[in-house]
Amino acid sequence: MRNPFRYFKTSPEIIRLAVMMYVRFPLRQVEDLLHERGIDVSYETVRAWWNRFGPLFAAEIRKKRSALMLGFPQWRWHLDEVFVRISGETHYLWRAVDHEGEVLEAFVTKTRDRKAALRFLKKAMKRYGRPQVIVTDRLRSYRAAMKIIGNAERQETGRWLNNRAENSHQPFRRREWAMAKFRSAKSLQKFVAVHASVHNHFNQERHLYSRHDFKLNRSAALDEWRQLAA
Numbered sequence: 001m002r003n004p005f006r007y008f009k010t011s012p013e014i015i016r017l018a019v020m021m022y023v024r025f026p027l028r029q030v031e032d033l034l035h036e037r038g039i040d041v042s043y044e045t046v047r048a049w050w051n052r053f054g055p056l057f058a059a060e061i062r063k064k065r066s067a068l069m070l071g072f073p074q075w076r077w078h079l080d081e082v083f084v085r086i087s088g089e090t091h092y093l094w095r096a097v098d099h100e101g102e103v104l105e106a107f108v109t110k111t112r113d114r115k116a117a118l119r120f121l122k123k124a125m126k127r128y129g130r131p132q133v134i135v136t137d138r139l140r141s142y143r144a145a146m147k148i149i150g151n152a153e154r155q156e157t158g159r160w161l162n163n164r165a166e167n168s169h170q171p172f173r174r175r176e177w178a179m180a181k182f183r184s185a186k187s188l189q190k191f192v193a194v195h196a197s198v199h200n201h202f203n204q205e206r207h208l209y210s211r212h213d214f215k216l217n218r219s220a221a222l223d224e225w226r227q228l229a230a
Contacts, residue, residue: 018049076131077131080137080169093169094107094116105123201224
């Protein structure tokens with residue numbers, strides 16, 4: 001693999017740090033946070049690094065995760081979609097979440113009909129395999145798409161069953177509010193794909209571990225992040 005940092009004077013460590021911060025914090029805050037660490041770069045530079053390296057880092061995380069998941073049977077997925085306004089026009093963000101609450105796939109469409117649901121399901125299953133159970137809301141597009149795929153009998157619906165998928169929207173919604181919306185469906189798709197992968201990578205679910213184990217897991221995640229695209 002050719003070195004993706006070969007044309008950049010800035011060290012890869014600083015670029016990785018800036019991209020990680022961009023996913024977690026508003027752009028102008030990233031500039032200030034880097035300045036506090038003695039790194040003098042403008043927010044335009046941070047945005048350029050994000051556009052260049054964000055998808056690259058996210059792709060490496062997804063590749064490792066999908067390779068691991070394909071080797072084991074998938075128990076349960078949760079699917080849900082939310083409205084996102086782009087320049088006054090409604091788009092739909094589809095999200096697939098596994099039984100542990102980690103985002104598997106995020107997909108943006110202009111509609112939420114059978115065709116859109118089918119594209120979303122095929123994309124997720126191609127990367128991660130087929131789950132034993134798929135939990136959805138009562139949107140009829142899911143049922144129609146699953147009949148075409150041939151797994152309609154695996155669908156489950158219920159008033160509270162899909163809370164895991166609905167809760168997975170919250171980190172994105174907070175970040176969306178801080179970014180003051182998106183200007184195109186392409187930029188939204190790029191951001192949600194990278195945001196989901198990076199959020200999964202650093203989401204250690206600290207409430208499930210002791211302080212000692214949480215610190216070990218957090219350090220391991222940071223070490224893996226520093227090795228991306230190395």
